[in-house]
Each structure stands twice: as C-alpha cells, then as structure tokens.
Amino acid sequence: MRFLSGVNLGSTTPGHQPGELAINADDYHAWFAAMGRMGVRVVRIYTIHPPAFYRELASYNLANPDAPLYLVHGVYFPDESYVDKQNLFDAAVTTAFRDELTDAVQAVHGDLQRAPMRGRASGAWDTDVSAWLAGWIVGVELDPDAIAVSDRRNAAAPGFTGRYFGALPDGSPTERWLAARMDELATAEAAHGRSTPIAFTNWPTVDPLVHPDEPLRQEDLVGVDANHIRPTTDWPAGTFASYHAYPYYPDFQRHEPALQAFSYRGRSDPYAGYLDALRRHHTGMPVLITEFGVPSSLGSAHNGPLGRNQGGHDERAAMNTTAELLRMIKDLGLAGGLVFAWTDEWFKFTWNTIAHQIPAERRQLWHDPLTNEQHFGIVAMDPTGAVNPDERTLPGADGVQADARVDEAYLHLEIRLDRPMPGPVTVGMDPLPAIRGEPPPTVTGSPAPAGAGDGNADAALVLDPTARTGQAWIRTGLDPLPLDFPAPPGARPDPVAGWQRYQLVTNRPLTVPTTGRRLPMEILDVGRLPHGHWDPANPHYDSRALWHADGAVLRLRIPWAFAGFADPSSKRVLVPAAIDRTVTSPGVTISVTTAGRTTTLGTVTWDDWQRVGYRERLKAGATTLRDALIATAG
Numbered sequence: 001m002r003f004l005s006g007v008n009l010g011s012t013t014p015g016h017q018p019g020e021l022a023i024n025a026d027d028y029h030a031w032f033a034a035m036g037r038m039g040v041r042v043v044r045i046y047t048i049h050p051p052a053f054y055r056e057l058a059s060y061n062l063a064n065p066d067a068p069l070y071l072v073h074g075v076y077f078p079d080e081s082y083v084d085k086q087n088l089f090d091a092a093v094t095t096a097f098r099d100e101l102t103d104a105v106q107a108v109h110g111d112l113q114r115a116p117m118r119g120r121a122s123g124a125w126d127t128d129v130s131a132w133l134a135g136w137i138v139g140v141e142l143d144p145d146a147i148a149v150s151d152r153r154n155a156a157a158p159g160f161t162g163r164y165f166g167a168l169p170d171g172s173p174t175e176r177w178l179a180a181r182m183d184e185l186a187t188a189e190a191a192h193g194r195s196t197p198i199a200f201t202n203w204p205t206v207d208p209l210v211h212p213d214e215p216l217r218q219e220d221l222v223g224v225d226a227n228h229i230r231p232t233t234d235w236p237a238g239t240f241a242s243y244h245a246y247p248y249y250p251d252f253q254r255h256e257p258a259l260q261a262f263s264y265r266g267r268s269d270p271y272a273g274y275l276d277a278l279r280r281h282h283t284g285m286p287v288l289i290t291e292f293g294v295p296s297s298l299g300s301a302h303n304g305p306l307g308r309n310q311g312g313h314d315e316r317a318a319m320n321t322t323a324e325l326l327r328m329i330k331d332l333g334l335a336g337g338l339v340f341a342w343t344d345e346w347f348k349f350t351w352n353t354i355a356h357q358i359p360a361e362r363r364q365l366w367h368d369p370l371t372n373e374q375h376f377g378i379v380a381m382d383p384t385g386a387v388n389p390d391e392r393t394l395p396g397a398d399g400v401q402a403d404a405r406v407d408e409a410y411l412h413l414e415i416r417l418d419r420p421m422p423g424p425v426t427v428g429m430d431p432l433p434a435i436r437g438e439p440p441p442t443v444t445g446s447p448a449p450a451g452a453g454d455g456n457a458d459a460a461l462v463l464d465p466t467a468r469t470g471q472a473w474i475r476t477g478l479d480p481l482p483l484d485f486p487a488p489p490g491a492r493p494d495p496v497a498g499w500q501r502y503q504l505v506t507n508r509p510l511t512v513p514t515t516g517r518r519l520p521m522e523i524l525d526v527g528r529l530p531h532g533h534w535d536p537a538n539p540h541y542d543s544r545a546l547w548h549a550d551g552a553v554l555r556l557r558i559p560w561a562f563a564g565f566a567d568p569s570s571k572r573v574l575v576p577a578a579i580d581r582t583v584t585s586p587g588v589t590i591s592v593t594t595a596g597r598t599t600t601l602g603t604v605t606w607d608d609w610q611r612v613g614y615r616e617r618l619k620a621g622a623t624t625l626r627d628a629l630i631a632t633a634g
Contacts, residue, residue: 248304
C-alpha cells in the first residue's frame, strides 16, 4: 500500500477503564464489518488485545481477501513510572517493556499464553495474523520534563548498535534506549522469519523541530528524532516516523510565522505547514500521522486555527473536518493517516474538566458532553440509562406538568406549560437543598439570569424560545472554572447577583517568547445552549442541541455538569469549598419561571448505578469521512 488510511481502535467500552479490555468477540466482529463498509484499510491498536481480536481479524480478512483490514500494532509501556522516576533507563521500566514487546510479537503470531493480571489481556492467542501486519508503533507519548531529566541523567549511556536497529552517534539517550527496544522487537519478529516496519510513538511536544514561538516551555523542551534511529541491512522492512498530530495544539501553530505563511489550497493553513515541516525534516523516511481529527463535543479544550478547535463541533462538522485533514495528509506527500478514533470513549478526561469530575475512578460510568476527549469517535456510544430507563412524572402544579428521565449523560425534562410561552423561561435546578440564596433581581428586558423567583436553585437555564437562545448559569460558589485556572480581572463577565455563566477555560494567559506579546486568557461560553433536535433521525439533527420549544412544550436534555454534578452515577455535586469537593445530592428539584410566575414541579430522583447502557451508531456525516477513506487508500 502506498498510503495507509485507517483508524485507531481503543481497548475498552463504556463503563470500563482501558485496562479492563472489555471489548468482546461480538464487538470485534461487528466493528470489523463496519470498518470495511467505511472504507477503512488499516486498524491500529495501542496494546495487546484479548485473543478474540486476532481471531475475529483473521476471520474477517479470510472472508474478504480482496479488501482485508491491515494491522498496525502498538505496544504500550506496562510500567510508566519513568515519569515519576524521571528515568527512562530505570530497570523496572525497561524490563517490563521488553517483556511486553516479546509478548506482542507472540500474540500476532498466535503463540502466546498469559495468566490473568490487572491491566493486561490474558488467555491463549492461537491465531496468526502476521500476514496482515503492516507495521509496529511502540511506546507512548513521552513526557517532556521526564525525558529531559532522563537524558541528562543518562548522558553517559553507551551508544547502541544492534543487529537490526541502531542509534546514530549523535542520538540522545532516549533515542538510544528506543533503538534498543526496536531492535529487541525486530529480533523477536525475525525469529518468525518476518521483517515488518517498526517505529516509535511521537507527538509535537517532543518532536525534533525547533519552535521558538511556543509560549509553553514544556512544549519545546526536548526533541526525539526518528532520523537518529536507523535500521541495518538485516532489517529490509525499515522504519518510519509516527506522529500524533492535531490541528489545534500546541500553540506554536498559532504563532510560528513559517507555519502561518504556509499556503494549502489557496489559504494560510498552519497545520498543513506543520505536516509539511515534518515531512521535510524526515526526507527519505515515510511519515505517518497516526492520530488526528477533531471531536464532536459540546465542550472544547483549546482553540485552533481555521476553526479546527478541540471540540465545540457538531457531528457533521467534525466528520467533515477530519475528512479534510485526511485528504490533506495525503496531498502533502505523507505516507498515511490514521483517524482518532473508531468509538467514543467514556473514560477519557481533558485538562479543563478533569478537576470537575469526582471521584475520578467513576468517570467511565457517565458520559460528559463537556469533555471533548470522550467524543472523538466515528461511532457514537449513546447512553441509554441502563439502571434508570423509565420516565417519571413529576407532581407539577398550577396546570404545569413535567416528565423526567435520566441517563449516563443527561437529565431529560419535558415541561408542558398551561399556555404557549409568552417570553423567556427560566428552568431552575436545586440539587443541594442545604445551599440557599436570594432570588436575584430581574435584569431589564429579560428574566433573572438564574433562579427567577426560586431562591433555592443552584443552577439554572435561561431560555428565549423566540430568539432560540439560552444560557446556563450556576451559583458562584459552585462555579467550577476557578478549579482549572483563576480568571484575571476582566477575563470573563462579572457575576450577576451571585450567579456566573457556565464557562470553560480553553487557554491560560501566555506570552509569546520571541515577541513578548501577552496573550489573554481564553474562555469558552459552553453554557450557551444550542436550540434544536437531538434525534439522529431528524433531518435537522444537531448533536450539540440541548433544548427545543414547541408551543407550550419545552423539551430539554441537560448535561450533568450544568446541573452541578461531579458524578451523577453516585449523585455527587461539585462543591469546590467542600472538604472533598463533593456533596451527595438527594435529587434535583425542578422549577420553571415564565411570565413572572414560578412553579415548583417536583424532585427528580434516580438510583445510583454501577453499570451503564449504550447504543452504537455511526455519527452524522460519517459518509463524508468514508468517502475520504476510500479516496485516500492505496
């Protein structure tokens, strides 16, 4: 194949951590067939999967000999303590990785047995898939601070020249260590009579290029260069450079003049410029972008040039952008592009919501629309509310009725008013009765910013059905944003009567080192509530839509964070001032204010859950990505 076009596949399903390796044979069977229909030619995994993966891959490929799925196999560090030890050469780290490399080769060749052990696959691997092995990518995204210290600590480490791979004399200690591990993998492969391309995982944070305009020190602290690791003539399959590279981070893409000046298809495109710089640096060596894409999430963690942000896209926009990037990667002469990722992954976290999700060990039990990292999939994993599937009718009052339902991502409400909405509506939510406040004064020309007429509400949605606009508000004492970074004066709107707009930090205040230019804090008003339809079957479907007004009926799906929750599965509300930052909720009391009248509808309760329900579907716009996968393959 001249261009490797495919996807990355994780190792688990909703409700589980990745170390639980919860994917079963039925999942693999269905997914491989769906990948084939999507035009995927290469599937990349990060670690050894259970034996069912290899059996189902072989079964699919034998049934589809003219269009098989090729495999790019990864090998994770079983022991990542090099970060804390600041020493990649630590004996325990090295030994564990060396053993994992050997096991991975044996798994691919169907000759491995492993006893159960926490965090790794076990069983008997009896299926040889080496005929479809396109390459190996070993290791992880290396931590720059740890690698910088490790290189200094091991500066006297001897050079390395193995039978199959060696490090050039000017290679860094990290490059020598990686060359030795790649040689060990090649040795295990050669014992089976095979030679397959081998590379190591890299990313812009430790790329070999110099980025003097990068505002964050750690993003240009140290480089690791695939050019310094070379195969010998005994390894004819050679090597390649592998990068996880996204269009929104690091910030040097926004400030580096050469990247800003790069033109692709008639416009300035810094990401294209970066890809081209990688290709030119590795002249004579294939370069693969082995992770890329944008997520279809309500929340975002960073802004990127040309609107390619780390979130805030609906599904169609995300698929369109990812398809555009895949075509770009091939246009620029790189050797492959592997989309991240096949499925949405509920366990993932990101820097601007991680402090809001407590306890962390339960994160995989709910699906957060504000956490972009959970929404990179081509396949959506829509929550179904396994433990709480039934809709419940609230008592209501004054002719106003409501039904409620909860699932692993949202609190769903249908509110039926006694007359069509004459103007703005405020929906108040009180998850913690012990917290009290005073009703805020009415803002001229609009309802109070939150809790109008309801001094007990801790969070509120202010909706204008006519303008189809809405805003989520939260009491300042429950506002999560300061947990990520305290906002300097003027960085965000002032609170209104003790209430703050629900917002996320997307960048801290920074300074461009080459110019001294001071960059302000960047904030996303994630609480601006999109109006629309969230049924994928609706022709006007918007995956970000949270509310819809129709006459006297108001339908809402409220992300748990907007109701104040740190973990809905255990009913914990985020209270930054609390000892452990959470307080258990008895349920959420709902009120609605319209035309100056406030009605308390009742309290939504639910059962804690330890298991989840989800339904798979291809995201809207997936056909656009399919077309790009088919067009670029080969």
